[in-house]
Amino acid sequence: MKKNIYEELTNEKLLKxxxxxxxxxxxxxIVFVLATTIxxxxxxxxxxxxxxxxTLIPVFTMSITFIPLLINLSLMNKEIKSRNL
Known part of the structure; x- marks a missing residue:
């Protein structure tokens, strides 16, 4: 099982x-919604x-780059919740 990389950060660095x-x-x-609308x-x-x-390439690549960002954000929110911050 992978180790959570956010366990090592201090509270201030984690919140920042x-x-x-x-x-x-x-x-x-916002950029993704605008690109999809256009x-x-x-x-x-x-x-x-x-x-x-x-013209289709940027919309599809934007969604691919958006997924890891959301995964990291959810991992970070779990770590913050586990620390009761």
């Missing part, structure tokens, strides 16, 4: 890192055949 990850996830989430608009306005496939 959680704030940073929370802000990054909110920012990335993609849906392009697909409805121009049709799927007139939109290059390269």
């Amino acid at each position: 890192k959680r704030g940073l990850l929370k802000g990054a996830s909110i920012g990335l989430g 993609l849906i608009y392009l697909l409805t306005a121009k049709g799927f055949k007139n939109v290059p496939i390269a």
Whole structure:
């Protein structure tokens, strides 16, 4: 079983890192929603055949990079909850 990397951090560093990850996830989430909205608009306005496939790549890669961020944030929240902070 893997060791939790957040057990070694002090309380202050843990809370600071959680704030940073929370802000990054909110920012990335907003960008993801905007990119998805723009993609849906392009697909409805121009049709799927007139939109290059390269416009789909950022939306899919953004979701792939968003998953580890949320996993780390949930691990950090579990550690904070276990410390009763």
